[in-house]
Amino acid sequence: xxxxxxxxxxxxxxxxxxxxxxxxxxxxxxxxxxxxxxxxxxxxxxxxxxxxxxxxxxxxxxxxxxxxxxxxxxxxxxxxxxxxxxxxxxxxxxxxxxxxxxxxxxxxxxxxxxxxxxxxxxxxxxxxxxxxxxxxxxxxxxxxxxxxxxxxxxxxxxxxxxxxxxxxxxxxxxxxxxxxxxxxxxxxxxxxxxxxxxxxxxxxxxxxxxxxxxxxxxxxxxxxxxxxxxxxxxxxxxxxxxxxxxxxxxxxxxxxxxxxxxxxxxxxxxxx
Numbered sequence: 539x540x541x542x543x544x545x546x547x548x549x550x551x552x553x554x555x556x557x558x559x560x561x562x563x564x565x566x567x568x569x570x571x572x573x574x575x576x577x578x579x580x581x582x583x584x585x586x587x588x589x590x591x592x593x594x595x596x597x598x599x600x601x602x603x604x605x606x607x608x609x610x611x612x613x614x615x616x617x618x619x620x621x622x623x624x625x626x627x628x629x630x631x632x633x634x635x636x637x638x639x640x641x642x643x644x645x646x647x648x649x650x651x652x653x654x655x656x657x658x659x660x661x662x663x664x665x666x667x668x669x670x671x672x673x674x675x676x677x678x679x680x681x682x683x684x685x686x687x688x689x690x691x692x693x694x695x696x697x698x699x700x701x702x703x704x705x706x707x708x709x710x711x712x713x714x715x716x717x718x719x720x721x722x723x724x725x726x727x728x729x730x731x732x733x734x735x736x737x738x739x740x741x742x743x744x745x746x747x748x749x750x751x752x753x754x755x756x757x758x759x760x761x762x763x764x765x766x767x768x769x770x771x772x773x774x775x776x777x778x779x780x781x782x783x784x785x786x787x788x789x790x791x792x793x794x795x796x797x798x799x800x801x802x803x804x805x806x807x808x809x810x
Contacts, residue, residue, distance in 0.1 A: 575599045578703050580710060580746030582609065583635050586647050587719040588743040592687070594710045596627075596748065601700060605664060607682075607689040612743060613716040614685030622681040623743070624663070625712040626672075629699060631658030633707030635745035646721035649730040650713075650740050657709040657745060661699040664689065664710075703748060712744040 577597045584590060592609030613621045636656040640648045660672045665680035670693040674680055682689050695703075702708040717725055717738040729735040 576703075577751040578708070578748040579751040580748050582710065582712065582744040582746040585636070585653075585742045585745055586715055588612075588715060589719070590712070590744050592744065594746055594748070595751070596703070598695065598700070598703065601695050601697075602692055603695045604692045605689065607664065607687060607710075609687040609689075609712065609744065610685065612685045612687065612712070613714060620683040621685070621714060622678040622683040623687065623712050623714040624676060624678070624681045625710065626660040626664060626675060627662040627699060627748075628654075628657040628659060628709045628711055629661040629702035629707060631707070632656050633658070633702070633705070633709060633747060635709060635711075635747055645724045645727060645737075647715075647724045647727075647737060647741050649737065650742070651730045653711070653742055653745070657711055658707075661696060661702065661708070662693060664691070664693075666691070670694075706747075706749055708748045710744075710746045710748060711742050713740060713742050714738070715741050715743050 575597060577595060579593065579595045582590070582592045582594065588611070590609055590611035592607065592611075595606045597604045597606075607625075612623055615621050631654065634656045636648050636653045638648070640652045640656060642652055660675050663670050663672060663674045663677075663680075664682070665674050665677065666682055666689070668674065668680055669677075670691075699708065715738040717736055720738060724737055727737040729737055729740045731740050
């Protein structure tokens with residue numbers, strides 16, 4: 539694919555605009571000392587002609603969350619290198635995944651800016667190691683990579699994230715599309731976040747709405763994926779793709795003003 543080199547040339551995917559600069563709101567009745575264990579889960583939905591599928595389970599004890607994700611069918615590589623798929627827990631909007639109607643410009647792709655009013659801003663980054671805050675939203679060296687992702691990691695949730703989980707307004711979004719699957723129009727377009735990147739680089743491939751699970755724990759093998767949970771977090775992108783990120787000069791995070799997502803929260807009522 540001719541357009542793949544443009545993706546790999548970029549040091550970081552420009553999705554950090556979703557990590558808005560607003561200070562975290564304290565969750566009502568939610569603290570790190572809360573007792574009990576709760577599991578939230580989602581079946582990830584395909585977006586933008588993605589061929590991927592998978593599941594995410596998040597077991598919460600106090601403010602500690604063990605995130606287990608099993609995904610298959612993502613774009614695996616570009617130019618022989620593993621494709622990093624940045625992914626996040628999103629909050630602060632409707633707690634919903636967009637459908638095709640969110641494509642306002644008619645190019646056949648629900649872009650980051652078109653999807654964000656549905657799933658909201660970045661609250662936690664699902665990294666393979668190190669930082670898991672919005673500050674690492676676009677760090678490719680910490681992003682799970684490849685076409686099949688078996689991810690398991692325990693992270694600390696913010697009060698704001700805990701509140702969104704309890705209110706059924708949190709979602710998981712996995713980014714990164716195969717440009718060849720897009721319409722002819724979309725293949726020619728640049729990212730709506732950073733024009734130097736192709737649209738495929740920053741657009742969502744999967745989205746899932748996190749809801750309280752009726753099961754007490756993660757089953758042995760995620761539903762509908764056939765992928766067994768990994769025993770540990772996936773190998774970091776730097777280990778899997780030596781030299782790919784050598785030129786990365788740090789995380790590229792766009793300012794909140796550039797994205798303009800000051801939108802009123804419209805949280806839905808919980809529906810089990």
